Amino acid sequence: EAGVVQSPRYKIIEKKQPVAFWCNPISGHNTLYWYRQNLGQGPELLIRYENEEAVDDSQLPKDRFSAERLKGVDSTLKIQPAELGDSAVYLCASSLGPGFPGKYFGPGTRLTVL
């Protein structure tokens, strides 16, 4: 089966610019997660979707980050405006349901903010 797909794989932008990341989960996976992984650290959950509903966005910096999963399939994570501290790898993951959180990760998008 196809895995979790993310694009772009790499993105370099200047601070204050907007940026968007896209994720397509494994077919049939209702739960979708966005994680941020800073260099040398473990992934941190930003937001979790059950179908199209964001059920946990407590760690999402809402002043500059937004996410959507309009049809309950693919998802977009946006940062506007980006700050230097946003440089990280943004990982998308999906699972059949909340019983198996974050089981299948995508390859990630490495964001560099200059």
Next chain:
Amino acid sequence: GENVEQHPSTLSVQEGDSAVIKCTYSDSASNYFPWYKQELGKRPQLIIDIRSNVGEKKDQRIAVTLNKTAKHFSLHITETQPEDSAVYFCAASLTGTASKLTFGTGTRLQVTL
């Protein structure tokens, strides 16, 4: 919220030796404990997981043990090989509608020849 501590941060073993990585968690309600392997520049990959109703689980050369009373769990890799070299992350989570993986800080394992 949940807090997961992981030790050691780096571990170097000779090929063929065993490696043990330990994690502790703070939330006694956590009931799902996966371990991920992440090679440089790659995605985290689930290598083994354990639920709170099980004390030990083994899959070929890797095993995980869980002590719910002490709130700690460990990853054991036997007969290590160079391809085991990677960063390993433990995590803890509540399943169900409150599911959320909290990761440890990672252990860089280096298997030397």
